[in-house]
Amino acid sequence: MHKNRNLYSCYLQGKEDNHGKVAIHCGDRHYSYADLADGSARYANALADMGVSPGDRVCACIDKSIGNIFLYLACLRSGIVYQPLNPAFQPAEVDYYLADAGPAAVICSRENEVWVRTAARRAGVERVLTLDRDGTGTLAAAADAAGTEFATRVYDGSELACLLYSSGTTGKPKGIKLSHDNLAANVRTLVDLWGFTNDDVLIHALPLFHVHGLFVALGCVLTAGASLHLLEKFDADEIICLLPEATVLMGVPTFYTRLLQSPGLSREACSAMRLFISGSAPLQENTFNQFKQTTGHTILERYGTSETGMSTSNPLHGERRAGMVGMPLPDVMVKIVDDDGTEVADAGIGELLVKGPNVFSGYWNLDEVNRGAFTEDGYYRTGDLGERDPDGYIRIVGRARDMIISGGENVYPKEIELCLDRIEGISESAVIGLEDTDLGERVVAVLVADPDCRLDEAGIVAGLKTQLAGFKVPRQICFVEELPRNTMGKVQKNKLRETWKQNHKNEQE
Numbered sequence: 001m002h003k004n005r006n007l008y009s010c011y012l013q014g015k016e017d018n019h020g021k022v023a024i025h026c027g028d029r030h031y032s033y034a035d036l037a038d039g040s041a042r043y044a045n046a047l048a049d050m051g052v053s054p055g056d057r058v059c060a061c062i063d064k065s066i067g068n069i070f071l072y073l074a075c076l077r078s079g080i081v082y083q084p085l086n087p088a089f090q091p092a093e094v095d096y097y098l099a100d101a102g103p104a105a106v107i108c109s110r111e112n113e114v115w116v117r118t119a120a121r122r123a124g125v126e127r128v129l130t131l132d133r134d135g136t137g138t139l140a141a142a143a144d145a146a147g148t149e150f151a152t153r154v155y156d157g158s159e160l161a162c163l164l165y166s167s168g169t170t171g172k173p174k175g176i177k178l179s180h181d182n183l184a185a186n187v188r189t190l191v192d193l194w195g196f197t198n199d200d201v202l203i204h205a206l207p208l209f210h211v212h213g214l215f216v217a218l219g220c221v222l223t224a225g226a227s228l229h230l231l232e233k234f235d236a237d238e239i240i241c242l243l244p245e246a247t248v249l250m251g252v253p254t255f256y257t258r259l260l261q262s263p264g265l266s267r268e269a270c271s272a273m274r275l276f277i278s279g280s281a282p283l284q285e286n287t288f289n290q291f292k293q294t295t296g297h298t299i300l301e302r303y304g305t306s307e308t309g310m311s312t313s314n315p316l317h318g319e320r321r322a323g324m325v326g327m328p329l330p331d332v333m334v335k336i337v338d339d340d341g342t343e344v345a346d347a348g349i350g351e352l353l354v355k356g357p358n359v360f361s362g363y364w365n366l367d368e369v370n371r372g373a374f375t376e377d378g379y380y381r382t383g384d385l386g387e388r389d390p391d392g393y394i395r396i397v398g399r400a401r402d403m404i405i406s407g408g409e410n411v412y413p414k415e416i417e418l419c420l421d422r423i424e425g426i427s428e429s430a431v432i433g434l435e436d437t438d439l440g441e442r443v444v445a446v447l448v449a450d451p452d453c454r455l456d457e458a459g460i461v462a463g464l465k466t467q468l469a470g471f472k473v474p475r476q477i478c479f480v481e482e483l484p485r486n487t488m489g490k491v492q493k494n495k496l497r498e499t500w501k502q503n504h505k506n507e508q509e
């Protein structure tokens, strides 16, 4: 019999004996695997009745909820390409994503419906539907009225499952094409590697629009037939309350620094837990050590990108090293190369290249960019710089591309600089990341004002907030007479980082 390689099958099919089991705890509501099958069938039927077809994109710009999970699973089952977006995006940002992906429908909250409709009209998107956190909205109503029988599409795995966007140095986000096989291969490997069983209970506090929360956290739980507590967002108190009932937490480093500030975090509180995993941003050695001291648990750090899913991990059994992202996953090949593409010797620094079944097939409609994104022998160029120690552990030491990671969110300075440069009175801008105890890095704008012009900091921030999601808006604005440039005229961001790191220290002293 032909095996269905639809990712939905990897999550839910062949586990009928598990159907009565609770998959998702959502406050005082509990959803079994059978509920997920029924709910996703209803959403799949509702979308089909509206004329959304396999291969169409559906853009979900919604808050985290059980309805969001039904919708994601419904898209997989129907062969609809799921395009998740951060609901914090502003109209100008959403305009771009709709125009680029050309979805057949966009799903938003009722609160944003008016401006999303305008954006959809501009981009030629036919359908706008709503889905709120409380399970209401036009899509939810259509799903409620639909049936629970739906035949999951049979796929060979190469078909497109999701289109995730990541920005880039040019400031223009690129659609990452992920197939059913890319996602299934990675999640199966992780379930094995991290020892997931159907007894696991994961605390899910990550957003559902990124690889980390959607494919890794939710994916591992569903693939293993385990269960999770769905939190709206990160909340240290809520997590500490749930620890005694849970076995796994996945988070960005900010989760761990914030948990460490909570008096409720203790060895006793964590005694039922078997695994704390960190990723999406560098975990400071200090946090790693303090967490071990407070809880007795050694955080497992791993590394990935949206283009590849997870690529390396510290071991489940064996030494987990501070500041290291571990070894390549069993089915993933990682090379570290110099500028000429030659592999560097042990302990040499170079760019990380990744190849394996997890690696995406290219960016949406960007043939030219795709040619440069892979090496001739099929490795994806991550743009991250790393080194490998003699035992095979990899350390990420920097980024070849200009990028900031704030609280696990990637921020591309170019995108913010383009907005700043349009503001009257700003003659030049440079956006940098400075070390931040809470967010890892915080976004800082260094500005040169036009002569005789007095810039109003609050006005700049307020203006940016109407154009950019909040996590991209600079938390600090600095004014300088001129930006340091090299002989080629390129802004020397290293110098700026040094100067403002120093200034910040002096201010604190």
Ligand code: MCA
Pocket: 205, 206, 207, 210, 211, 212, 213, 233, 234, 252, 254, 255, 279, 280, 281, 303, 304, 305, 306, 309, 406, 407, 408, 409, 410, 439, 469, 470, 471, 472
């Ligand atoms: C929210 N704000 C932020 C951030 N998030 N500012 C800077 N950096 C952020 N990451 C701003 C909001 O705009 C708001 O600003 C204010 O902070 C409070 O908002 P709130 O929603 O309450 O924020 P929070 O709860 O403090 O959120 C911080 C957070 C969250 C918990 C770190 O950002 C988070 O869950 N991050 C995880 C992101 C993630 O999943 N990354 C994985 C992507 P104002 O007050 O001005 O309105 S990478 C990935 O998937 C790869 C492949 C991988 O390897 O994992």
